[in-house]
Structures are given as structure tokens and as C-alpha cells.
Amino acid sequence: MSISPNEVPFAGTVPSPKTENEGMITGSWRTRRPILDTDKCTECLICWISCPDSSIKSTTAGMEFNLKYCKGCGICNEVCPVGAISLVPELDFED
Amino acid sequence: MVSSNKLFEEPGLKQITVWARGVYENKEARDVVVALTEAAAKEGKYVQAWENYVDLPDRIYVPVRAYGKISDQPIESKYVYENETPDIVVLTEETLVKGIDILEGIRPGAVLVVNTKRPAEYLFKFITKGTENLKSIITVDASSLAKSIITLSGAEGATDASGIGKGLGAPLAAAVVKATGIVTFENLLSIIANKQAAKTAYDKAQVVEVKRLVNAG
Ligand code: SF4
Ligand code: SF4
Numbered sequence: 001m002s003i004s005p006n007e008v009p010f011a012g013t014v015p016s017p018k019t020e021n022e023g024m025i026t027g028s029w030r031t032r033r034p035i036l037d038t039d040k041c042t043e044c045l046i047c048w049i050s051c052p053d054s055s056i057k058s059t060t061a062g063m064e065f066n067l068k069y070c071k072g073c074g075i076c077n078e079v080c081p082v083g084a085i086s087l088v089p090e091l092d093f094e095d
Numbered sequence: 096m097v098s099s100n101k102l103f104e105e106p107g108l109k110q111i112t113v114w115a116r117g118v119y120e121n122k123e124a125r126d127v128v129v130a131l132t133e134a135a136a137k138e139g140k141y142v143q144a145w146e147n148y149v150d151l152p153d154r155i156y157v158p159v160r161a162y163g164k165i166s167d168q169p170i171e172s173k174y175v176y177e178n179e180t181p182d183i184v185v186l187t188e189e190t191l192v193k194g195i196d197i198l199e200g201i202r203p204g205a206v207l208v209v210n211t212k213r214p215a216e217y218l219f220k221f222i223t224k225g226t227e228n229l230k231s232i233i234t235v236d237a238s239s240l241a242k243s244i245i246t247l248s249g250a251e252g253a254t255d256a257s258g259i260g261k262g263l264g265a266p267l268a269a270a271v272v273k274a275t276g277i278v279t280f281e282n283l284l285s286i287i288a289n290k291q292a293a294k295t296a297y298d299k300a301q302v303v304e305v306k307r308l309v310n311a312g
Contacts, residue, residue: 028194029156031116071156090190091213094220 030072032087040084047076103172110178111163117153126264128163134278198225210237215303235300237266240292260287266296
């Protein structure tokens with residue numbers, strides 16, 4: 001989990017716009033994994049705009065989570081108006 | 096002259112590293128090391144307990160560490176800032192087995208204590224590094240015996256008046272004592288607040304030898 005100090009961007013700042021920061025991988029913070037029920041999802045994008053880690057992407061296949069950075073905060077689950085996102089204990093998944 | 100890599104080779108020294116989730120379990124990590132070191136101090140040992148400042152400022156869920164040292168000799172490595180070769184590793188939350196090098200640097204015969212409902216066999220699958228030096232895994236469902244206490248006094252706990260081992264720290268410290276006998280259980284009980292949780296954890300903690308897990312494949 002630790003990286004060499006020269007790899008850490010100065011003051012933790014990265015050039016914008018950027019969606020991934022190799023110096024700050026937060027996936028290991030996650031204790032619960034968001035799981036999408038595609039049948040319920042209306043693709044309203046509320047979760048997309050609410051995710052503090054920009055870990056939700058809108059793709060042609062629907063909403064996708066970037067588990068390398070998702071820290072399992074559960075905000076997406078709170079804000080989804082149709083209850084399409086559930087939180088499952090991370091250790092239930094072997095990957 | 097002593098060579099520099101043998102400088103802190105202290106035969107009587109035991110290092111305890113507790114991993115926890117930032118903010119939610121800061122107190123619990125702190126309590127495990129404080130309870131064990133205070134109990135050891137009662138037994139005339141030399142002790143130290145502190146937080147890893149590299150992990151701070153802690154944010155919610157970020158993996159954070161608390162450290163303890165117990166020795167029957169004066170601790171020479173007193174100013175070494177991190178536990179580089181732990182003998183005891185404790186996880187206040189089970190998911191910490193995943194994607195984090197929790198066993199980094201462990202010494203031969205080290206033990207791992209985990210707060211979990213799951214069997215050691217299952218957790219073992221996620222631990223990819225450092226298992227050759229690991230002797231046993233101790234599982235205890237500490238969350239069913241006590242709660243995590245959020246004090247908002249930060250990792251150092253400067254204003255924490257809730258008492259040592261009021262929450263999850265009590266059953267976890269009890270499981271450490273069961274697995275290692277690093278202090279007597281009576282001395283541990285005399286330090287911690289939640290004695291009932293500690294007693295139940297001491298009875299119920301499951302010790303599984305890693306050799307058996309490896310053979311089972
Ligand atoms: S908030 Fe819910 S319904 Fe809207 S896009 Fe996200 S998952 Fe789908
Ligand atoms: S749990 Fe939090 S970090 Fe993960 S996708 Fe949902 S809002 Fe983003």
C-alpha cells in the first residue's frame with residue numbers, strides 16, 4: 001500500500017481533468033461493494049454525479065463501478081431514487 | 096561494533112501491529128495495543144504503544160495502524176517509528192485481509208488475529224504474501240460481543256474518556272492473549288472496561304494452525 005515518495009504528486013494534486021490517480025488508489029478502503037440491479041436502473045445519472053471518487057461510469061452497457069478506486073462509502077446506494085444499488089460485504093467476492 | 100542490521104535485534108522484544116479502518120475503529124486499534132502494553136507493564140515489562148502517523152490524517156475507512164512493543168529488556172529501538180517485524184498482527188475488520196500487505200515483515204511464528212464471523216480457511220485465501228512465517232490465524236466474532244466506539248478524538252485519543260477496552264478492543268485483546276499468552280488474562284482483565292466481552296472472546300476465539308490450512312490446500 002505504500003509507494004515511493006517521489007511517486008506521490010506534490011501536495012496530492014494531479015493535473016485536471018483526470019479520472020485516475022495511481023498515487024492514490026483507494027479500492028482497499030472498501031468494506032462493502034456496490035452492486036447494480038440493471039433492471040431497476042433508469043440511468044438517471046444521480047449516482048454518477050454524486051460519487052465522491054468519480055468511480056461510476058456511464059457506458060453503453062449501463063452504469064459501471066471502477067472498483068480500483070471505489071471506497072465503498074455507500075453514497076450511490078443512498079442517493080439512487082429507485083434503489084438499484086445495493087451494498088454487499090466486500091469479502092463475499094473472491095476477486 | 097554491532098553491524099547496523101543487527102542494531103535492533105532484540106531477542107526479548109515482541110511487536111504488535113493492529114490494522115483498523117480510519118475514524119470508525121481508531122479507538123479500537125489504540126485500545127488493543129494500550130490494553131496489552133498496560134497489562135504487560137503490570138508484569139514488569141518494558142512497553143510502548145503509539146499510532147502510525149504515516150497513515151494520518153485518517154479518513155473514513157482508510158487502513159490505519161496502531162503499534163505496541165513489549166519487552167523484558169529496555170527497548171533499544173524505542174525511536175524506530177514503525178513496527179518493521181511484527182510478531183502479532185490484529186485486524187479490527189475482516190476486509191483488511193484483501194489487497195493490503197498485512198503480514199509484511201512478520202517474524203517466524205507470528206500470529207494473525209481477525210475480527211470475523213468467517214472461518215480462517217476462507218480468510219486465508221485472500222492473504223497472498225508473508226504466510227510462510229505465519230503460525231496461526233485466530234478468528235473471533237468481536238463485533239457480536241462489543242461495538243466500535245467512535246470518539247472523534249482522532250487517532251491519538253487525547254480526549255477519549257470512554258475507557259480502555261470499552262468496545263471491540265476488549266475481545267480482540269483477549270483473543271491475542273489466548274493465542275500468545277503475551278500477558279496473563281487476569282492482568283488484561285484488570286485493565287479493560289468491557290470484561291464480559293473479553294471473557295466470552297477468550298472462550299470462543301478459534302485458533303487455526305496455518306500448516307493445516309496449507310495442507311488442506
Ligand atoms: S442513481 Fe440509481 S437509477 Fe440513477 S443511474 Fe444510478 S443506479 Fe441508475
Ligand atoms: S460506494 Fe461511494 S465510492 Fe463507491 S461507487 Fe458508490 S458513491 Fe462511489
